[in-house]
Amino acid sequence: MEWTIGELAERASAALTPTAQLNGRVRDVPNERLIRWYSTIGLLDPPSARRGRVAMYGRRHLLQLIAVKRRQAEGRTIAEIQAELTGATDQVLESIARLPEPPAEPAVPRTARPRFWAEPPTPAAPPPAAAAAPPPAAAAPSSPPPRPAAPPARAAAAGARPPAASAPSTPPTPTAAPFTPTVPTAPTAAVVHGVRLAAGVTLLLDGGGRAPSPNDLAEIGAASEALLSILREHDLAPPEGKKLP
Structure with missing residues (x-):
């Protein structure tokens, strides 16, 4: 499988x-x-x-x-x-x-089980004097299906006139709204934690949470070896041991 x-x-x-x-x-x-x-x-x-x-x-x-x-x-x-x-x-x-067990196959009903019968006896050959049965008569050709009725002709639209356009109404005179000065709001500052994985490769933690502990840094460093290997293969990170200028 x-x-x-x-x-x-x-x-x-x-x-x-x-x-x-x-x-x-x-x-x-x-x-x-x-x-x-x-x-x-x-x-x-x-x-x-x-x-x-x-x-x-x-x-x-x-x-x-x-x-x-x-x-x-x-x-x-x-x-x-x-x-x-x-x-x-x-x-x-x-x-x-702990994989779940596959569902059990449904039981075959008793009436659907095959039965084994004794082989029927071989039928005796017909006598040579028996006359051959006449071939069946050819079936009479069926009558062709009736043709569908032609669609009714479209009604002529002669004499139809477009509705008269209503006179344009006078637009209301706009009134000046009072001016309200807008006070700009200061952007909210966010805390970003950075973890240096290797030279030229830094992991940014932009979740606004706590700073990583030494135990977190050790686990992140162990898990980042595979990522650094892929980045070096694609020339997205400096080779191992090379220092940035």
Whole structure:
């Protein structure tokens, strides 16, 4: 059983119950972008097969994806989930993912079950003197269908005159409204926190929340390695170890 990355995301979303509430920093329903990121940091195995340029995924990938979301729902960090689930067996993933059982197939009614009968005897050949039956008479050609009635002619619109235009009314004289000066309001200042991931790459936290703690900075730095690698591959960040002028 193999699925594309879109089908894998749909199956994982259907298996995750809507009652599993996650915190505001965790996405409860996985998508294709999140699946690729999990594969980059080692939480998902590489695709099991490829059909041309399309990557295919199997049941183990579904177990890994749902197990990660279950642990995130319990409040585990990415570093803790990596330490627990990297290289885990299918039995361990089954116990964590708790996939719902597939619906049972409906029972076949007794009247619809096939019955086995004894093979009927071979019919005897007709006697040679039997006369051949005359061919059936050709059916009489059916009469052609009646033609549809012609549509009625359109009524002539001769003599119709456009309605007389009413005389324009005199517009009211506008009155000057009292002038009220507008006082400009000062813009509201917002606090933005920045986290330096590498030389030339800074993460801006524009949520107006608290400043990140040392523990937050350590987890952000560990999770940003995959993002920095992608940025360097596309020349969007300086190479590793290079200092900006």
